[in-house]
Amino acid sequence: AQTVTQSQPEMSVQEAETVTLSCTYDTSENNYYLFWYKQPPSRQMILVIRQEAYKQQNATENRFSVNFQKAAKSFSLKISDSQLGDTAMYFCAFMKPDDKIIFGKGTRLHILP
């Protein structure tokens, strides 16, 4: 069975700093997808970034980028130039094609003014 582990329950950084959220996963699959979702207090789950396992290049979306290490089964999220609006719960997630998403327990990120 697949598992997703986020080892940082809570983090705080100053506005404009860079922060990295950790995620590791366990799977015997070779073809899968990894995601980072953001959940602000409004509780809407918002897709931040996704990575296909077959792609070696790390995904990037504006200030958000990932460090995908397939052999190490690691998928960290880097937020550059952090903003107050980045304050939220961040969930790392794993998905096989045509299957359910398996979520980590989340990291609560506070961006301090």
Next chain:
Amino acid sequence: GAGVSQSPSNKVTEKGKDVELRCDPISGHTALYWYRQSLGQGLEFLIYFQGNSAPDKSGLPSDRFSAERTGGSVSTLTIQRTQQEDSAVYLCASSFTGFQPQHFGDGTRLSIL
């Protein structure tokens, strides 16, 4: 609408009552998922529909929980004889089949008194 719609947004009911939660997925999305999120926790998978069939019901916590989907569109999650431990936010998501990420609704916050 443009996104996944869930109703009601909040539901308060007495222990022992039955409740129905509704999810209206994005038009054209064949896959539909239900998740449960307890306070401060990650998302727990409940059930997955592909069209009207449910190939994966493995997450339903007890036989008090059931779900159906009609016409390949709207889904209803029913909880019979509710218990206090059923209190949570119930999130629905939909996607095109295959390698597409899931789009989430705003959830239904269920409170059992």
